[in-house]
Amino acid sequence: MTYLSVQGLRKEFGAFKAIDDVSLSLGRGRVCALVGPSGCGKTTTLRSIAGLETPDTGRIELDGRILFDGQAGIVVPPEERNLGMVFQSYALWPHKTIGENVALGLRIKGMGRADIRERVGSVLTLVGMGGMEERYPASLSGGQQQRVALARALALRPKCILFDEPLSNLDVLLRERMRFEIRDLLVKLDITAVYVTHDQTEAMVIADHMIVLNAGRIEQEGAPADIYARPRNRFTAEFLGRTNLLALDHATSDLATGSLRSRSGVALQTSDRDPRRSGDLLIAFRPESVRVDEAPGPNSFATRVISAQFLGSQTQLTLDLDGEQIIALLPGKQLRAPEESLRISVAPQDVLVLEE
Amino acid sequence: MTVQELPGRKLSGAGLLRSGMRIDLLPGIVAIVAAAILAPIGFLVYGALTTTAIGQPFAGLTLRNFAIVMSEPAYLTALLNTLYVGFASTILATLIGALLAWIIVRTDTPGRASLRVGVMIPFFLSPFIGALAWTLLLQRDLGPLNLLFGAIGLPQVDPYSVKMIVFVMAIYYAPYVFIFVSSALLNIDPALEEAGHMSGLNRRQVLLRVTMPLIAPAILSGMLLTFVATAGQFGVPALLGTKPRFFVLTTYMYQLLNRFPSQYNLAATLGLVMLAIACFGVWLQSRLTRGRSYVTVGGKGFRPRILQLGSLRWLAFSYVGAFILLGSVLPMAMLLWVSLVPYYDATFSLSRLSLEHYRELMSGRLILPSLRNTIFLAVAASTIAVLLAVALNWMLLRTKSVWRKPLEFVLIIPAAIPHVVLGVGMLWTYIYAPVPIYGTIWILLIGYVTGFITQAVRNVQSSFLQIDRSLEEAVTMVGGSRLRVIREVTAPLLRPGLVGAWILLFIIYVRELSTSIFLYSPGNEVMSVLMFNMWGEGNWGGISALAMVQMVLVGAVVYLASAVFKVDLGKA
Ligand SMILES: Nc1ncnc2c1ncn2[C@@H]1O[C@H](COP(=O)(O)OP(=O)(O)O)[C@@H](O)[C@H]1O
Numbered sequence: 001m002t003y004l005s006v007q008g009l010r011k012e013f014g015a016f017k018a019i020d021d022v023s024l025s026l027g028r029g030r031v032c033a034l035v036g037p038s039g040c041g042k043t044t045t046l047r048s049i050a051g052l053e054t055p056d057t058g059r060i061e062l063d064g065r066i067l068f069d070g071q072a073g074i075v076v077p078p079e080e081r082n083l084g085m086v087f088q089s090y091a092l093w094p095h096k097t098i099g100e101n102v103a104l105g106l107r108i109k110g111m112g113r114a115d116i117r118e119r120v121g122s123v124l125t126l127v128g129m130g131g132m133e134e135r136y137p138a139s140l141s142g143g144q145q146q147r148v149a150l151a152r153a154l155a156l157r158p159k160c161i162l163f164d165e166p167l168s169n170l171d172v173l174l175r176e177r178m179r180f181e182i183r184d185l186l187v188k189l190d191i192t193a194v195y196v197t198h199d200q201t202e203a204m205v206i207a208d209h210m211i212v213l214n215a216g217r218i219e220q221e222g223a224p225a226d227i228y229a230r231p232r233n234r235f236t237a238e239f240l241g242r243t244n245l246l247a248l249d250h251a252t253s254d255l256a257t258g259s260l261r262s263r264s265g266v267a268l269q270t271s272d273r274d275p276r277r278s279g280d281l282l283i284a285f286r287p288e289s290v291r292v293d294e295a296p297g298p299n300s301f302a303t304r305v306i307s308a309q310f311l312g313s314q315t316q317l318t319l320d321l322d323g324e325q326i327i328a329l330l331p332g333k334q335l336r337a338p339e340e341s342l343r344i345s346v347a348p349q350d351v352l353v354l355e356e
Numbered sequence: 357m358t359v360q361e362l363p364g365r366k367l368s369g370a371g372l373l374r375s376g377m378r379i380d381l382l383p384g385i386v387a388i389v390a391a392a393i394l395a396p397i398g399f400l401v402y403g404a405l406t407t408t409a410i411g412q413p414f415a416g417l418t419l420r421n422f423a424i425v426m427s428e429p430a431y432l433t434a435l436l437n438t439l440y441v442g443f444a445s446t447i448l449a450t451l452i453g454a455l456l457a458w459i460i461v462r463t464d465t466p467g468r469a470s471l472r473v474g475v476m477i478p479f480f481l482s483p484f485i486g487a488l489a490w491t492l493l494l495q496r497d498l499g500p501l502n503l504l505f506g507a508i509g510l511p512q513v514d515p516y517s518v519k520m521i522v523f524v525m526a527i528y529y530a531p532y533v534f535i536f537v538s539s540a541l542l543n544i545d546p547a548l549e550e551a552g553h554m555s556g557l558n559r560r561q562v563l564l565r566v567t568m569p570l571i572a573p574a575i576l577s578g579m580l581l582t583f584v585a586t587a588g589q590f591g592v593p594a595l596l597g598t599k600p601r602f603f604v605l606t607t608y609m610y611q612l613l614n615r616f617p618s619q620y621n622l623a624a625t626l627g628l629v630m631l632a633i634a635c636f637g638v639w640l641q642s643r644l645t646r647g648r649s650y651v652t653v654g655g656k657g658f659r660p661r662i663l664q665l666g667s668l669r670w671l672a673f674s675y676v677g678a679f680i681l682l683g684s685v686l687p688m689a690m691l692l693w694v695s696l697v698p699y700y701d702a703t704f705s706l707s708r709l710s711l712e713h714y715r716e717l718m719s720g721r722l723i724l725p726s727l728r729n730t731i732f733l734a735v736a737a738s739t740i741a742v743l744l745a746v747a748l749n750w751m752l753l754r755t756k757s758v759w760r761k762p763l764e765f766v767l768i769i770p771a772a773i774p775h776v777v778l779g780v781g782m783l784w785t786y787i788y789a790p791v792p793i794y795g796t797i798w799i800l801l802i803g804y805v806t807g808f809i810t811q812a813v814r815n816v817q818s819s820f821l822q823i824d825r826s827l828e829e830a831v832t833m834v835g836g837s838r839l840r841v842i843r844e845v846t847a848p849l850l851r852p853g854l855v856g857a858w859i860l861l862f863i864i865y866v867r868e869l870s871t872s873i874f875l876y877s878p879g880n881e882v883m884s885v886l887m888f889n890m891w892g893e894g895n896w897g898g899i900s901a902l903a904m905v906q907m908v909l910v911g912a913v914v915y916l917a918s919a920v921f922k923v924d925l926g927k928a
């Protein structure tokens with residue numbers, strides 16, 4: 001049952017198409033991540049749902065209520081949409097205390113004083129900021145401000161919360177911790193959310209559903225793990241992490257049986273057998289699926305080491321495979337000397353065929 | 357619940373919905389502002405193209421006025437004098453002001469915080485008061501400085517000379533350049549200069565190859581605006597240039613209007629010439645600095661690298677001290693003394709002190725009304741200008757109205773138009789206008805607001821720009837209406853900036869002379885007009901007392917601004 005439905009959203013700034021036919025549908029209590037590189041239209045999509053931006057066409061519906069319908073000319077103003085929003089810059093009001101920041105929405109709603117105090121206290125406790133009511137935003141760290149911004153959005157118990165890269169201003173360690181905290185909170189409170197981020201690992205932790213945007217259009221969508229395992233094309237594969245890509249040679253490959261050959265002459269076997277794909281195709285496998293394997297067999301190749309770096313938990317090898325450079329990520333410390341020859345293999349189920 | 361019952365609004369044109377306020381109010385405000393700015397220009401053009409006097413029926417267009425202005429040497433001389441005074445005082449003011457800024461921002465000269473305040477004082481005093489004071493300091497055979505020169509065997513200096521016009525303007529406009537350059541210096545990332553050192557440049561090379569190019573746009577901006585201001589100055593050349601019959605365009609226009617019969621058409625023609633010069637300056641300024649502003653004025657500000665001057669710091673200190681002495685201490689002390697003795701005769705004995713001039717002022721027929729007029733106009737005009745500026749900025753920054761471009765265009769004019777020219781144009785406009793404000797105090801009010809609306813818009817804009825839009829949107833997202841957004845976030849965050857803008861305008865209005873001198877009518881004098889007229893009568897004691905009153909008024913407001921409202925006017 002669709003709770004939040006967005007259909008055919010388009011928005012142009014002048015002649016520039018910021019978003020072009022974006023749709024999404026989300027069940028109650030589900031979290032959808034909008035991911036994509038900077039400038040691909042994530043914020044514009046989110047602000048259109050919020051009502052801060054008026055799309056040119058399309059339709060937005062939440063819990064059976066039309067928020068926007070370009071055709072029928074319906075635009076519900078943002079303050080009446082019953083949505084929460086967590087801004088990238090936190091947007092905490094600097095002249096109000098933390099308590100006042102969280103309470104404003106409740107005051108606007110006309111809630112009683114005692115109820116407000118109680119709700120503010122409980123929601124601040126929920127985000128781990130209990131007892132900080134009297135402090136001002138400037139006296140808080142970035143992570144604390146982020147929690148308050150979340151509390152402010154939660155206080156009104158909105159139907160859906162919109163997040164715009166909420167963790168992008170935090171340092172790496174804090175960002176990794178906050179990811180899980182937000183995830184746990186969303187699950188615990190059964191909140192429906194749209195979560196914008198340019199960080200695919202964040203999306204994989206937080207979201208049930210992921211939409212990859214590219215230049216205002218949807219490139220691919222689905223469960224995060226599925227998209228990671230089966231990116232459809234070069235853009236998605238590269239956006240989700242480093243990938244070894246070899247140009248596929250159509251003449252000598254047979255997509256139906258899964259025996260592939262790259263233009264550089266590398267022969268690979270894949271279990272990804274879908275003959276319907278056309279156009280320029282690529283053979284792809286992730287660096288972490290490369291195994292060091294002395295015994296010759298299917299998908300086993302002799303390579304030459306170009307360079308090796310120890311990264312802490314992994315070792316990264318740059319290898320020459322019949323004239324093409326590929327990357328391998330091996331667990332632990334497995335340094336090799338340059339020019340050393342190395343036999344590697346890739347399991348057929350780890351080899352994918354992608355569209356260019 | 358069915359869909360149809362739910363609240364929703366119809367789209368009325370692309371994006372035109374999301375601001376209830378501008379649909380009714382803003383176009384009206386914009387129309388009024390545009391009319392107030394454009395009508396005087398229209399009448400100026402009309403006046404320059406006709407030869408019929410004000411109020412006479414239309415009798416055809418002619419270029420005769422332009423022919424007269426171009427062929428008669430007196431006009432050409434006035435034009436050349438204007439350019440000369442403008443250039444000379446701009447260059448001098450730039451040299452003085454830029455060096456002051458560098459010393460105060462970038463060196464370890466002792467007492468920099470207090471020096472910075474001292475350097476700004478001439479700005480609050482106004483060039484007109486400065487010229488008055490310098491006339492007294494250099495009075496023939498009596499002025500204390502001339503006595504000093506005599507004592508050490510130097511010839512006396514005549515205050516009524518072109519040199520003194522340039523000198524006084526340079527000193528009183530140097531703080532403008534100082535503001536521009538010091539904020540640019542404060543906004544240079546020190547890493548840029550450090551990178552210069554790391555690339556092997558020595559101190560002098562870093563100054564010349566890194567620092568100077570970085571602040572060049574700010575210096576250029578300051579110079580062009582100073583040129584526009586000095587070329588349009590009225591008080592100083594009127595005071596110091598009339599006696600040697602050295603006329604610039606502003607004073608010549610004043611002469612034309614006070615002749616019998618008044619030469620309004622020729623004055624309007626000269627006004628257009630001035631407007632053209634000023635527009636060229638402002639255009640050049642925006643042209644030259646476009647895309648070349650390497651330092652964000654009003655940015656977050658860096659901790660500047662301080663140069664250790666060693667023993668040279670006392671030389672730097674003396675330089676700044678000398679500026680403060682010449683610009684503030686001597687003039688203020690002189691005015692104070694002259695206001696406190698029955699008549700000035702170059703004897704300095706405390707036994708001569710008396711409050712005679714102040715008593716005279718209090719009992720005088722004009723002073724109290726003029727004080728009341730000044731305060732009323734300054735309060736009313738700054739309030740209106742700031743409120744208008746908020747509304748106009750709201751439109752410029754928070755709406756997608758199609759009127760934004762035309763509005764921005766119209767707002768260039770008040771920044772360029774010399775106030776003397778605006779005064780002449782308004783005179784004409786409101787003789788014809790169907791509203792009975794000609795000859796009342798209201799025409800002054802309109803003139804004040806119109807003449808400085810662009811400055812108000814810019815000052816308020818810088819505070820507006822500091823409010824992150826998402827702070828306002830966050831109110832919307834917790835259910836706040838547009839009014840609620842303004843009440844909860846925009847207004848409280850704007851308030852300190854508005855107080856600063858208001859106070860700056862108040863100070864400007866209290867000292868205003870150039871517009872007032874053309875728009876006042878008997879009974880509506882403001883203090884500076886009264887001083888100007890008393891100067892004609894040679895009542896130096898009265899002028900000095902009045903100048904002291906004005907200084908106290910400005911000083912009180914400046915004090916209030918910094919002590920109570922914590923406004924840093926040097927940054928406004
Ligand atoms: N108000 C606007 N006016 C003009 N262009 C805009 C505006 N807002 C966004 N854009 C443009 O639309 C594109 C998408 O912007 P945005 O949605 O903010 O991207 P993202 O959040 O994915 O980085 C960008 O190229 C941006 O420059």
Ligand SMILES: [Mg+2]
Nearest residue numbers: 039042043044
């Ligand atoms: Mg964004």
